[in-house]
Amino acid sequence: MATAKTKQKILETFLDLLAEHPYEDVSLPLIAERAKVKLSDMRSAYSSKLKLVAAFLEQIDTTVLDERDEEMGDQPPRDRLFDILMSRIDALAARKDAVRALHQAAGSDPALALDLNSLEVRSQKWMLIAAGIDVSGVKATIVAQGLAIAFGRVVGTWLDEDDEGMPRTMAKLDKELDKGSDFMKRLKGVEGIAKGVRSFLKKATSGRKRWKERDRETEAGYDEEAPAGA
Incomplete structure (x- = not known):
């Protein structure tokens, strides 16, 4: 496991190399070589250049x-x-x-x-x-x-x-x-528009539920009043 000191050394080396070379030319082996650390330490500290960024x-x-x-x-x-x-x-x-x-x-x-x-x-x-x-x-x-x-x-x-x-x-x-x-x-x-739409849909849904409940109650009432055998 790379120490905090080693990680900071690697990061500073990476930034130094970026100041001298294009990003695509700065490889992990080059960073490790310049920082004088083993590749295993490089891997432990930063597994990619993006992690360094x-x-x-x-x-x-x-x-x-x-x-x-x-x-x-x-x-x-x-x-x-x-x-x-x-x-x-x-x-x-x-x-x-x-x-x-x-x-x-x-x-x-x-x-x-x-x-x-x-x-x-x-x-x-x-x-x-x-x-x-x-x-x-x-x-x-x-x-x-x-x-x-x-x-x-x-x-x-x-x-x-x-x-x-x-x-x-x-x-x-x-x-x-x-x-x-x-x-x-x-x-x-x-x-604001989205809240208005959500409010409208909520009210509309609530209204539909009330109408459905009222329809069910009405149908039930008709069933109760219907003459036998109807």
Whole structure:
């Protein structure tokens, strides 16, 4: 069983290699060789490159959650989310070249893009929690998916920006959150319609049951009043 120290060493080696090589060229044997660990330890720690990417994103999640600004609690949800996602960009900054390699690989490999999207959706659910935005169930997945796509666009802008103040990145995030706000309004509208339909169907079903019961009572009454031999 690989120790926590060995796992961290392997992960850092993977990220270092990503900064130097395309994702598809970074193999598990290469990581093990560079990290100076046995393949059995490599297997025990991370059985695939995707597991390494997942571990990286989990570290980023942890950093953002640990460093979130508690004083933002009285701010509007949109402002809190903006702050959280900019904190996520800051957390990614130390591994910008590795993030660029992942971004480029996803652009040319649809299967990898789907896998990375799944990981990012999971992370964005935690970003919503960190921002104090309460969504659950299917709605949480829908919102997190939209946020994952939006954040991917923001990351694309960030990767092409050299200005440390990140004006283009912040402007892009602002724009994407505006789109998200419109989406949330539409989603609430759809939820309202869905609730109305459910209420209507419930009432209609209840009405049909009452009519059926009344019909049965009426038929029973006719049977009782019918003359013998009729």
